[in-house]
Amino acid sequence: MGNHIQDILEHWHPKRDLYTWVLGTVIDTEGSSYRKAGAMMMFNDRGEFFGLLSGGCLEKALFNDVKKVISFNQARVVEFDSTGDTDVAWQLGLGCGGKVRILLQPVLAANQYQHLCALFAALNGRQKVHYCVNLALPQTADLANNRVDIVAEACSYQTSNRSIINTYVGKGGKGGKGGKGGKAENPPWLTISLTARRHLAIFGGGVDAVPLVQMAKNLGWQLTLIDHRVAYAQAQHFSGADRIIRQPAAHLDVIKTLSTVDAAFVMTHNVQLDADALSVLLPSQVQYIGLLGPVHRKNRVLIKAGLKPDSRIHGPMGLDLGGELPESIALAALAQCHQILEAAQLQRVGAETIEQYR
Secondary structure, three states: OOOOHHHHHHHHHHHOOOOOEEEEEEEEEEOOOOOOOOOEEEEEOOOOEEOOOOOOHHHHHOHHHHHHHHHHOOOEEEEEEOOOOHHHHHHHOOOOOOEEEEEEEEEOHHHHHHHHHHHHHHHHOOOEEEEEEEOOOOOOOOOOOOEEEEEEOOOOOOOOOOOEEEEEEEOOOOOOOOOOOOOOOOOOEEEEEEOOOOEEEEEOOOHHHHHHHHHHHHOOOEEEEEOOOOOOOOHHHOOOOOEEEOOOOOOHHHHHHHOOOOEEEEOOOOHHHHHHHHHHHOOOOOOEEEEOOOHHHHHHHHHHHOOOOOOOEEOOOOOOOOOOOHHHHHHHHHHHHHHHHHHHHHHHHHHHHHHHHO
16 A cells, blocks of 8 residues: 555545544645645554654654544644664654654544545545645544645546645634634644646557556556557556556547546557647646657657657656666666656646735
């Protein structure tokens, strides 16, 4: 199971009433820390946890506090301070000299599951959301402390594999009241910008696409493999693919799928098929297009498709890491794709933050 919040909620949602759950959120860090404010994970009364706030040891150290939250149905803040003890820092996975504050909140039907059902539905619908964590600790456990704000109806191309904080502690703004029975009109909020798992499309189901699918799956990305040729994209070789479309690039199923795709790799080893793929990718909102092969081949594909160069097309695809085997090419290609998508996400969120909070 992945550590993206969508993966965590996917595990939690069908079992939300079978066990007692606690939501853990990093609300503040100082110095070096494994993850920053906005990182989330889930605990239950069976001693299980899903997601990571550190290297794995801090999560286990939290269980005594999790038991108290479950026993008293009361949120609490836990602080880990390793600024004066390097050994403790490494034992807990905090990083050298780090301080981390974690908010633990009960997740109950009585408090509307902290609106995590709404968050899960929004992410599954590929909507961009702000999950707003109420940092004021209420005395009543049946209050829904947190809320979900939908940012846009459709933001399939604005997905991220991690949370980005738009603001740290500030006044609530829209909907900022603490809810019925809350003590403060404008309690402090931690606003976390969240988006769905990245969706990667791969045109071409040859043997060199196998490590690409495996590595992208390990990153927690959603994967669609597209190849209509009978001898390619065999399911037994691509167990990591969420979907295999056995249709030409221009087929309606492919066009519809591209509306939710963030990045694509084109590697059919056929100039005409690569040209067909680029012809449907360029009109879409795909942020990154990796094209297998050298520059002169990219030019041939563009001429064949009757297309002009586009900054989203990277051919040859991948960072210059060296190596010529499929595994090395997959590593270089995914590294470049990840780098570009992350840079674009940071730039967008920065612009949104200035607009929303200035």
